[in-house]
Structures are given as structure tokens and as C-alpha cells.
Amino acid sequence: MSIRKGKNYPYGIHVNDMKYLTENLAIENMPLPGKVFISMSQHIGAPAIPVVNVGDQVKKGQLIGKSCGAISANVFSSVSGTVVDVLDIVNAMGQKQKHVVIENDGLNEEVFLEEMTSFEPKDLIERIGLAGIVGLGGAGFPTAVKLSPKTQLDVLIINGAECEPYLNCDYRLMLERTDDIYKGIKYTAMALNINKIIIGIEANKPEAIKLFSEYKDLDVVILKKQYPMGSEKHLIYCTTGRKVPCGKMPFDVGACVQNIKTMIAVYEAIDLNIPLTQTVMTVSGLGIKNPKNLKVALGTSFNDIIEYCGGKSENTVKLVAGGPMMGKALISLDQYARKTDSGLLVLEKNEANVDKPTNCINCGRCADNCPMRLVPVRIEKSVLAGDYMMAKKYGVLNCLECGSCAYNCPAKRPLVQSFNFAKGKIREIQLKESQREGK
Template sequence: MSIRKGKNYPYGIHVKDMKELCAECPIIKMPAPKKVYISMSQHIGAPAIPIVNVGDKVVKRQLIGKESGVISANVYSSVCGTVVGIEDIVTASGLKMKHVIIENDGGDEEIFFDNIENFEPKTIIERIRLAGIVGLGGAGFPTAVKLSPSIKLDTLIINGAECEPYLNCDYRLMLENTEDIYRGVKYAALALGIKKIIIGIEANKPKAIEAFSKYHDIEVVVLKKQYPMGSEKHLIYCTTGRKVPCGKMPFDVGCCVQNIKTVIAIKHAIEDNKALSSTVLTVSGGGIKEPKNLRIQIGTSLDDIIEFCGGLVGDSVKIIAGGPMMGKAMIGTNSYTRKTNSGYLFLTDKETNVDEPTNCINCARCAKNCPMRLMPMYIESFALSGDFESAKKYGAMNCLECGSCAYNCPAKRPLVQSIAMAKSKIKELKI
């Protein structure tokens, strides 16, 4: 029942949020396509190992990829049908991944887990692991691992910030599946043995704030509309006032942050005995005819999604998986929905920026805006001159790659790209 304002954090940027394109569109269930391409690495860590063969009949929510290690996750079929191929496919994001291709026969047979008898942390975490739930905000870290920290935590924070422009899927879920989120959160809290639950929601979503104010045991924290409020470290600071030290994780300050979609998946796995086989995502941008929020079967191809949304209009120059600030550009449309997808954007050349970079003029806007208080212009110039040691000294490893620096750069320098390059070089050379 308590609503309070979040702590103010002075560093960050204001971006045009463009959410109006489909903020008020209810989530529509997209019919399962004729063929699904289910990736075996939809998470951080080791890819799942396919346990079906070409020609096998599978039913919906049947295990087709088995986890292969602690940091890994099960993958389930999202349709009924026949396995027609297990192939390495290079998707439009440039990564080569093993996909199980299933031809949909339109059947509605489904497999469910058994009912959980006793609700203990151990059984809950085991069920979450079994259901193949990973962090659905984008990182894809196995949730079962995240819910079994080595130290005792005291606060569970639900990330309802959704600070990326264009995306609305979390917002729609907060309005339409409020009760599911509440129940999922309670299970996550039970698994962690935590009483204190906070949900952080940006101030531009008053309806979502209203929806959660009815629960007496969840504290609603209204966050300033600012990018990147959905970053774990900033969410923790603004809701609890705790600073996650550089190079440390949220659990080092006693917090666990969960995504809206993840807690809904937890609810479905525990109460409805369903494995994770679908996701909710936003299809938006000036280049798509009908922007929509969709509930979609995992493995649906982007071409099918484009067709369902009325096709492309105008001249889109960029297709992005995820939000426009941190999402990945794709070279074509051979992409298949994964658990962690939060949206597909089709941007026209008016919306996106393809200006050539010019000389840095040392205006220091990047340093002024960096939410991690880094100095991107120095890290960039160190990275470009190959001095990765200095790049590390200037805090390159703390970079979130949120894009606040490059967003405001008047010289249009590719700061995120250079810093990401420095980060991978620092890891590679073990500096």
C-alpha cells in the first residue's frame, strides 16, 4: 500500500521515449507459425544440448534442449509437430547458433509439470531451473542461479522501469498481468527468504503505479523518468540508496533484481506447471505498419512477425532486436524469437542516426551524462590508440554500454563501440 518517490540520481539522460506508438495496444497472442526455429543458446552460458532427432514427433512444452552445466538452461518446444532439422544457423545478428527446427502440425497437445507438493525454497528453485527460466530482461542469466546466492539477501527489487524508448511489453504486462506478477514475486521472495519487496516504476507509467498500489506487502517506488533507470545498479541506488561497488554484483549489497517477464514466468512454472515457451515483445518503429505488443511463441521467425504486423512501410534502414539504446542491429530478417527478446524495432532514417563521426571537440557531454561517471572520450581515445591499460584505469570495465554518451555526442563518435572493443580486449589480454 505504500508508494514513495525514489532517490534522485543526477547523472543520466533524457531521451524521447516514443512509447506512444503502442503503449495503449493490449498484448495480442500471435498464432503459432508454420515453422519455428528454436535456438539452443537463448541464455548466458553453455548452450543447451538437443535431445531430439530429426523426424521425432514433439508436443508443446516438451523438453528439446537439455541444460549442459550450472550456467545453462533447458529449452522447450513451443509448438506440436515434427522436428525437421537441427542446424547451425547464422542469424541476422551475426552469431552462429544451433537451432532445432520444428514444423507445426497445429495440434494442441501439451505437457505439464507435476503439481508442487510443498512450497519450499529448494523445490521452487528446482522448478524454476527445470522450466528453463532465465533473466528475460535481456541478459539471459539463469534465474535459478540468481535465486540461490551464496549470501543472505534482504531486498527483492522488481524492475518495472522499462527506460528504453519504444518498448512497452513490461508496461502492458504490469497492467494486464498484475496478479501474475504479484504471485511470481511472492514465489521469488519465498525462494530467497526475503520479506522486503520493492517494485520500481518510472513516473511516466501512472497506471502501472496505480495497479500495484493495491498490494500491502509490495513497496512501489516511483522513479524519475530518466535513462538508464532500468540498469540494475541505478535501480538499486534509486530504490534503496545502496551503491553497488565497482566490479561487484547486486547481491553484494543484499539485493536481487528481477525482471517483470521473469517473475511472470516463475508464476506460470510454479502454479500452472508450464515450462517457458513463449514471450511478450513489442514490435514498433516508424517502419512497421501496425506497431503491436505480442505474445509470441519462442522460435517464431521475424518474417512471420512482420507479416502479422501488416508488413513494412516506408523505408526502414535499421532493424533492431531490443530497444534503440542497447539493442543489437540486424543485417537482415533471418532472426528467430528467443526467450530474452523484448522487442523488434524497424527504424526509418528519420528516427535513426547514420551520421559520419567527426573529430571529438572535447565538449565533455559524454562525461557529464555518463550514468557510471566514466569519461568516455578518454576511454575511446585510449581504445583507438591501443592503450588498453589506460582504458582500464579510466574505468572501461564499469561501462554499461547504455549509450548515454554516444546519444548526446555532437561529433557523433561511436563511443559505445570503442569502449566495448576496449572491454573485450582487456578481457582477452587479461590486463
């Protein structure tokens, strides 16, 4: 419909985005690995239950993990071959999770989902759930659940901000698969019964803005280049002017936010009948020889990915799954690609955060930058004093963990770590209280 500038939001930070490393590299298909380790818990909610046994022959696209419970997602095989093991592996978060190990037989036999006959909203949602699609922006919330809100929504917002430094996978997809994304968006809008579609793109992606402005029924909103513009709450505010109240979800203001990669998965599931078996990730950082945008099969080992990109340098100090601001540090490369992975970073000393924390000098930079308008220094001090309820009073539960405070902290305080810790403690306290009340 139109191109317009997004609403200005004054709080946030400007990060050194380092996108130049992979900005102009087309997405490559990484050859299928010899063995894949597919996690049964690649989403928020209950882990899928393995439905294959050791020794079973599986084809690419065959269901191997069945969703269990209301919030869960199916998992499909990404290669054809033999199931050689079902075992527990500790993931990047330090949790033990079931993984199905499949040895690739190289035949690349593929099975597809059934052809769709009716395109009613409930059929679309059912298909999206069946194909194991989850929010691919990082959280991994099952998309089918997100598309079945209790109240009628009135706006669908597509998140093309990609505000994380280094990552370019969404940007490359927007350039290379514009049409597929558009179709995915249309199906999602149909499923939600929404006419108003907004796509928010950061101003540093002019080509993507140009491509999407061709579509008559998309409202393209140019967002200021600012971190964290891709946060749901801020994206909604900057594109529609609505403020999501504290502790509420986007659907409370009638909005649904979807990620670019999710839209492609929706298109593939509905038009091509392909379940979600791969992810596009940016392999970047100064420590990697050949930074790349890669399409990898789920369950590919990070070791294989790093090797495919030419290996890591001697000076590597940090490995990160995801973006540098919110991703998880890896203790080893024995991790396997998941649906929600959008980056694998190999950071060298001069770009990574390796400084030791010093005393807080009370400069207030954290409070000036916090996109949620919290005062991180006060929260941290109450956490350090062991007063978690005070931290709650200062609003730690509103924290996005975006890292804006810690990014600019001159004393290098581990602020986000404190907040995570406090959140866990508060949950513990509340659980205890509710138990006591129950008695």
C-alpha cells in the first residue's frame, strides 16, 4: 500500500552491526552431513516424543518426533537414512534433551505432506501445526498456537528488522525469496482473517524495502536502525503506535508479530508440502575464515558447519549460537542446528566481550539506554544484595534481556546475568508462596 517511516522510539542503542561480513553473500546450501543429531526440543513447551526406534529406516521429511500437549511441535527428519541412536545430549542452555541420531544414506529420498484441498483458516493453522513450524526468530513458540488467539486480531506485523549485529539471514531471504515470503504472509493473514499487513524493515536494508514496496497490499514501515528494534513490543509501537502493557502479550493490543523465516516455512508447508527440516543461519565473526549465509539441515553439527566455512582461527575466544546480543555462548561445538538457530558466531578477542567487571560507577548509561525504561543499575544492586522482591519492584520481570544496558556499561557489569538470576529466584519464591497458600 504505502511506504512510511516508523514512529520514533528514543530509547535503545546503536551497535556496531558488523553486517558487512556476510551482507552481500547469497545463501548457500550446505551439503547434507553424514550424521544428523535432531533435538526433540527445538521449541518452547513440551519436548516432542520420538516415534522412531533404533534401526528404523526414515526418509527426509518423515515425522520422527510427535508433538505432545498443547504447546509443542512436531519434528521431522532432515535426511534419509537409518536411525542409529536416541540419546540425551546437553544443549547450549545446559539442559539434557533427547536427540534422534540419523545416519545419512545419501539417497536423499523424500516424503511430503499431503496435498491441501481446502484453504480455510483452520486448515491452514492445522497444516502449520502439522509441519512443525515454530517462531523462527529465536523464541521457538509454536506458530499454530500463536495463530489461534482467543480474540480477533486486526494487524499482522512482519518482523524484518533483524536488529542483531552480524546476522544477515533474514535480509538475504528478503532479497532472494521475496515472493515466497509474500505468499507465506498472505497465508498467515488468511489464517488470522486479517487484512492489514505491516512489514517493518530497518533503514539499513534499502533493497529489501524496495522489493517489498512492490506489493500493493503490504504496508512497508521503515524503521530507524536501532537495537532492539526487532523486539515485539517495540516493533508494534514503532509500526502502529500501540503500547503493549507490561506483562501482556502482543495479542492484547490486537497484533500478531511473525518472523521472515517463519513466513517462508509457512509457504513451504502449504504450497510445497514440505515440513520444517532446515534452517538458514549466518556463520560469521572475525574468527571464521569464510563467513557465509548457509541453509543447513536440522541436526547438522556445528563442528561440520564451522569446517565447511573454512574453520576457526587460533585467536577465537568465544562461540555463540544466535546473535551476539542475545545468543547463547557455547562451551563446545558439539551442538546441533535447531529450528530457531539463525546464527553461529566465532568471535575473536577484539570484538568479543572479554573484560572483567569493575565497580559500578553509577553513570546511568544503562538507564538511559534501556528500551523498557527500567533502571538496570538499581535492579542489579538489589539482586547483589539478595533482595529479589526489590528487584521485582524495580521491574526486572519486564526485562527483555536484550543486553542494551550491558553493551554500553563502562564498568562491564554482567547485568543481564543478574536479571536472569533474579527472574529464576522470583519464580522460585512465587512458587513457594503459592504452595504455602495451597496448604
